[in-house]
Amino acid sequence: MLDGQDSTITEDGRTIGGVMMEMKNITLRFGGVVAIKDISFDIREGEIRAIIGPNGAGKSSMLNVISGFYNPQEGEVWFHGAKRPPMKPYEVARQGIARTFQNIALFEGMSVLDNIMTGRLGFMKSGMLSQAIWWGKAEREETENREAVEKIIDFLEIQNIRKTPVGRLPYGLKKRVELGRALAAEPKLLLLDEPMAGMNVEEKEDMSRFILDVNDEYGTTIALIEHDMGVVMDLSDRVVVMDYGKKIGDGTPDEVRNNQDVIDAYLGVAHD
Amino acid sequence: MTITPEGDLQSIPALLARNVRQFGSRAAYREKEFGIWQSWTWAEAAEEIEALAMGLLALGLEPGDHLAIIGRNRPALYWSFVAAQKCGAVPVALYQDASAEEMAYVLEHCGARFVICGDQEQVDKVIDVQESVQGIDQIIYVDKRGLRKYDHTHMNAYADVQAEGRAGHHRLEPVMREREAKLGYDDTCVMLYTSGTTGKPKGVVLSNRNIIETSKNSAAFDHLTENEEILAYLPLAWVGDFIFSVGQAMWAGFCVNCPESPDTMMTDLREIGPTYYFAPPRVFETQLTNVMIRMEDAGRLKKWLFDRYMAHARRVGPSILDGKPVSAGDKLKYRLGELFIYGPLKNTLGFSRVRVGYTAGEAIGPEIFDFYRSLGINLKQLYGQTEASVFITQQPDNGVRADTVGVASPGVELKIGDNGEVYYRSPGVFVEYYKNAESTASTKDAEGWVATGDAGFIEAETGHLRIIDRAKDVAKLADGRMFAPKYVENKLKFYPNILEAVVIGAGRDRCCAMINIDLGAVGNWAERNNISYASYQELAGHPRVLNMIQEHVEEVNASIAEDKMLSGCQVHRFLVLHKELDADDGELTRTQKVRRGVIAEKFNDLVDALYGGADSIYTETEVTYEDGRKGKIKATLELRDAKVVSTGEKVAAE
Numbered sequence: 072m073l074d075g076q077d078s079t080i081t082e083d084g085r086t087i088g089g090v091m092m093e094m095k096n097i098t099l100r101f102g103g104v105v106a107i108k109d110i111s112f113d114i115r116e117g118e119i120r121a122i123i124g125p126n127g128a129g130k131s132s133m134l135n136v137i138s139g140f141y142n143p144q145e146g147e148v149w150f151h152g153a154k155r156p157p158m159k160p161y162e163v164a165r166q167g168i169a170r171t172f173q174n175i176a177l178f179e180g181m182s183v184l185d186n187i188m189t190g191r192l193g194f195m196k197s198g199m200l201s202q203a204i205w206w207g208k209a210e211r212e213e214t215e216n217r218e219a220v221e222k223i224i225d226f227l228e229i230q231n232i233r234k235t236p237v238g239r240l241p242y243g244l245k246k247r248v249e250l251g252r253a254l255a256a257e258p259k260l261l262l263l264d265e266p267m268a269g270m271n272v273e274e275k276e277d278m279s280r281f282i283l284d285v286n287d288e289y290g291t292t293i294a295l296i297e298h299d300m301g302v303v304m305d306l307s308d309r310v311v312v313m314d315y316g317k318k319i320g321d322g323t324p325d326e327v328r329n330n331q332d333v334i335d336a337y338l339g340v341a342h343d
Numbered sequence: 344m345t346i347t348p349e350g351d352l353q354s355i356p357a358l359l360a361r362n363v364r365q366f367g368s369r370a371a372y373r374e375k376e377f378g379i380w381q382s383w384t385w386a387e388a389a390e391e392i393e394a395l396a397m398g399l400l401a402l403g404l405e406p407g408d409h410l411a412i413i414g415r416n417r418p419a420l421y422w423s424f425v426a427a428q429k430c431g432a433v434p435v436a437l438y439q440d441a442s443a444e445e446m447a448y449v450l451e452h453c454g455a456r457f458v459i460c461g462d463q464e465q466v467d468k469v470i471d472v473q474e475s476v477q478g479i480d481q482i483i484y485v486d487k488r489g490l491r492k493y494d495h496t497h498m499n500a501y502a503d504v505q506a507e508g509r510a511g512h513h514r515l516e517p518v519m520r521e522r523e524a525k526l527g528y529d530d531t532c533v534m535l536y537t538s539g540t541t542g543k544p545k546g547v548v549l550s551n552r553n554i555i556e557t558s559k560n561s562a563a564f565d566h567l568t569e570n571e572e573i574l575a576y577l578p579l580a581w582v583g584d585f586i587f588s589v590g591q592a593m594w595a596g597f598c599v600n601c602p603e604s605p606d607t608m609m610t611d612l613r614e615i616g617p618t619y620y621f622a623p624p625r626v627f628e629t630q631l632t633n634v635m636i637r638m639e640d641a642g643r644l645k646k647w648l649f650d651r652y653m654a655h656a657r658r659v660g661p662s663i664l665d666g667k668p669v670s671a672g673d674k675l676k677y678r679l680g681e682l683f684i685y686g687p688l689k690n691t692l693g694f695s696r697v698r699v700g701y702t703a704g705e706a707i708g709p710e711i712f713d714f715y716r717s718l719g720i721n722l723k724q725l726y727g728q729t730e731a732s733v734f735i736t737q738q739p740d741n742g743v744r745a746d747t748v749g750v751a752s753p754g755v756e757l758k759i760g761d762n763g764e765v766y767y768r769s770p771g772v773f774v775e776y777y778k779n780a781e782s783t784a785s786t787k788d789a790e791g792w793v794a795t796g797d798a799g800f801i802e803a804e805t806g807h808l809r810i811i812d813r814a815k816d817v818a819k820l821a822d823g824r825m826f827a828p829k830y831v832e833n834k835l836k837f838y839p840n841i842l843e844a845v846v847i848g849a850g851r852d853r854c855c856a857m858i859n860i861d862l863g864a865v866g867n868w869a870e871r872n873n874i875s876y877a878s879y880q881e882l883a884g885h886p887r888v889l890n891m892i893q894e895h896v897e898e899v900n901a902s903i904a905e906d907k908m909l910s911g912c913q914v915h916r917f918l919v920l921h922k923e924l925d926a927d928d929g930e931l932t933r934t935q936k937v938r939r940g941v942i943a944e945k946f947n948d949l950v951d952a953l954y955g956g957a958d959s960i961y962t963e964t965e966v967t968y969e970d971g972r973k974g975k976i977k978a979t980l981e982l983r984d985a986k987v988v989s990t991g992e993k994v995a996a997e
Contacts, residue, residue, distance in 0.1 A: 085492070221377035226488070231606035233378065276970075284489055 088116030097146035106132040108316040119293045121303045124313035130296045138170050139163030169258035171249045173265045179238035190255025191216040223251050243274035263295040354526035354551045356429045358593040363389045366596045372418040375603035392422045396429040397508030397515035406431030409453045413437045414461020416575040416601045419485045423459045431522040435534045436580040438933045443471040451476040462486040528552045535582050538932040546777030547729045556770035557732040558590035560753040565699045571597035571619040582729040612693035620700045624707035636867050652680040660717030685718045708837035709745035732771030736808045747807035763798040764814040818849035824911030831912045838895045839864040855953040856917040880921045896985040904988035913987040916953050921978035927967045
């Protein structure tokens with residue numbers, strides 16, 4: 072079980088470390104509406120952590136709290152053993168947290184390569200002038216960053232669309248490009264907001280493979296929101312279940328599957 | 344070009360050593376990876392190969408062992424062939440898209456002890472195979488991705504094997520040198536499995552003599568030098584790729600370029616601009632279709648220029664290419680065309696530098712063939728087989744025609760058997776089918792003549808060979824007239840809208856056809872004509888598509904009627920199939936040839952309906968998805984009668 076602080080070895084030989092991020096009694100309100108109510112859970116190093124729940128349960132709000140887009144009215148976010156003060160999203164990104172969006176947020180007119188390149192922004196330190204004349208440090212930086220981006224393109228098997236404008240790509244590939252851009256930031260924690268929404272079975276299988284491979288090859292910790300139960304149960308190590316802003320279940324996929332509250336609230340009441 | 348006499352060049356490793364001496368700092372291999380062409384000189388490639396060979400020795404590869412190679416075209420896998428040979432082992436290439444069961448047969452038959460895989464997908468299949476096949480000792484993989492957690496007790500990464508080889512070179516190098524020195528001209532160079540149009544694949548054993556003599560002769564025929572560039576993108580397990588990318592490349596010392604991924608082939612082709620190029624007719628067809636589709640969308644002026652100059656090219660292009668006399672005005676106009684149309688078009692297609700291009704495997708449509716030749720691309724046809732180390736006949740530079748497969752290649756003798764079957768004898772003739780003396784004896788006689796299984800004849804005046812059909816497919820209709828299905832199918836397939844056709848008629852009173860539409864071409868046509876469709880099946884069953892196919896069938900009937908020997912083969916009834924014939928369903932071989940037996944059996948309800956005279960039929964067909972799951976397609980197909988040309992009077996008139 073994944074209770075202790077020490078690292079755990081899962082059945083398939085992956086190492087899951089100690090707690091990386093801890094959410095303590097988070098409450099988030101929009102005026103009178105309570106989006107998240109007193110939720111606590113943790114994310115451990117190297118694991119794939121899913122957040123599930125019906126529509127309007129507060130899943131995306133939770134992801135936005137983690138990524139610093141919303142600051143909760145109550146509760147604390149602990150990251151790498153330190154309490155995180157209220158932060159802007161770019162400060163959170165600098166801490167090594169990257170994300171993808173439920174509605175794809177790419178630059179449609181730019182090529183796949185350039186889109187993924189934007190994920191490297193945090194690694195570009197040269198000044199505007201040297202970038203404009205592409206000299207010295209700027210040139211070196213671009214070469215380094217391009218190398219990193221090419222590795223990601225190779226990893227995601229999108230070499231054939233490297234130079235294609237994103238606007239011309241089908242939905243499934245856009246999602247893959249978005250994952251690529253998030254990976255380009257070399258995150259420690261990757262947040263995926265419904266990475267498989269609107270995909271067909273084959274695209275879902277591909278995406279699942281990539282998520283597992285990212286976790287395996289780069290050792291990235293992943294927190295994801297997903298509707299497809301089959302996918303969630305197959306992919307994740309632990310699952311948090313939310314309903315109406317409250318946490319109603321937390322544990323391994325098997326535990327969650329057998330949790331009566333979860334069955335009632337989310338999966339539907341079982342009939343004899 | 345100076346090539347030292349072949350006295351000591353009796354193996355691929357010996358050729359490699361010569362290339363290192365002569366061309367050491369020239370590029371031998373390139374592969375596009377991470378967006379950049381990475382390259383290895385002959386000296387660097389030899390170092391990589393030796394490191395691998397020594398690593399394999401350290402893992403216990405013994406002389407005579409079989410080493411299987413599975414994966415896409417990558418330098419690392421080409422090196423594996425040579426490394427195996429350096430250890431005295433026999434490399435065996437497998438088709439990478441084969442299913443685990445298909446692989447199991449081959450791996451068991453050759454008794455492979457070592458398997459080198461390109462990536463995780465192949466490793467997974469081999470691990471599946473290991474459940475039923477004993478004797479696979481070591482799995483080596485090139486791409487590490489996804490494999491870290493696998494049980495490595497009998498598994499190693501390619502780079503790790505090389506590192507071990509390098510580390511132990513003091514101990515291992517003498518062993519390697521000793522084994523290499525023992526390689527003789529009649530030792531096995533490689534073993535390749537035939538695609539198995541009928542029955543189980545057979546392991547064709549090719550000796551160093553077969554490969555090197557063939558490479559030498561064919562390189563001389565087309566004046567191949569160390570300056571050629573080729574793009575290696577056809578399956579490693581296919582004998583053609585072995586001859587082009589290993590045999591000829593080693594003999595002539597030219598550079599082998601590997602694409603980044605199968606999907607980027609066209610971009611990579613453009614970037615490399617090969618000088619020596621091989622593609623099956625299907626690739627040329629697809630490219631031409633793409634050009635035509637894109638020209639339909641081009642602006643008026645461009646379209647006009649294109650049509651005008653292409654018409655000119657069709658008229659004089661082939662003559663200019665063959666060096667025949669052409670008027671000065673026509674030459675000037677062709678030059679202008681080259682500047683405005685042909686040059687840019689060839690550049691887009693990646694054919695700017697092609698000096699010698701070949702197509703083979705299937706008949707190519709005369710219009711397609713002429714299109715490329717009129718652009719000034721020296722496209723030729725060849726006829727070959729795995730058993731012949733490819734070359735049986737090929738077209739010389741000034742004797743290119745769409746309807747023949749050329750004259751006997753250097754060193755090849757031809758004869759036509761009593762039943763019309765083509766026989767050949769050459770230094771490239773295979774040693775034997777592995778562990779199958781019976782088949783060897785029935786294919787190759789004591790004097791070394793090999794039956795091709797194809798029926799054909801040699802034109803008396805030119806010496807060109809013409810192939811009619813597979814000898815065993817040539818049969819008789821119920822009334823005794825000749826039935827050559829391939830002949831009719833090829834005529835049908837020359838229409839871009841028809842991807843595949845299967846003609847039935849042996850032992851029956853008339854011929855019928857089952858046709859596959861080409862989704863690209865027909866889909867584009869549908870788009871331009873405002874025909875909406877949701878699936879392949881719906882498009883294939885659309886009445887207007889059927890009308891179009893009917894027109895094609897009737898035109899083909901008219902053309903067949905002109906040939907009095909084959910006029911009985913006109914198609915009386917046809918249907919358009921609701922699914923694409925697929926190798927995964929066993930309907931095609933891995934080299935995309937139709938398997939008549941399987942199709943006749945699988946679609947027997949459709950065949951009965953064609954002969955039964957019904958107007959439509961409901962059918963269910965099992966399909967296999969790429970991941971091996973099975974499903975069913977249900978459809979109601981329309982059957983149509985096609986007009987046939989009565990030949991009674993014609994015969995009488997003659």
